[in-house]
Amino acid sequence: MALEMRSVCEKCNQPVHQEGEAYICSYECTFCHDCTKEMNGVCPNCGGELVIRPRRIRKD
Numbered sequence: 001m002a003l004e005m006r007s008v009c010e011k012c013n014q015p016v017h018q019e020g021e022a023y024i025c026s027y028e029c030t031f032c033h034d035c036t037k038e039m040n041g042v043c044p045n046c047g048g049e050l051v052i053r054p055r056r057i058r059k060d
Contacts, residue, residue: 005056006030011044019058023050 005018009032016022016032023036025043031050041050 003053004028005053009035011035011039018056020055022053024053025050 003024006022006028007015007017008030009016009022010029011031012035014032016030021033023031023033023041025046025048027043027046027048029043029045029050030053031039031043036050039050042048043050
């Protein structure tokens with residue numbers, strides 16, 4: 001089962017690119033680096049830990 005790679009931060013609505021840095025919880029809530037840092041690495045939706053999302057490398 002693949003992760004849902006969301007394209008915007010759920011807090012600030014700024015873009016998070018598939019090949020860029022983003023953070024997710026176990027429910028795939030997605031946040032940018034700055035918002036994750038501001039929230040001390042805790043998901044505001046479920047209270048779970050936010051961890052760095054694996055990057056997908058574009059295949060050209």
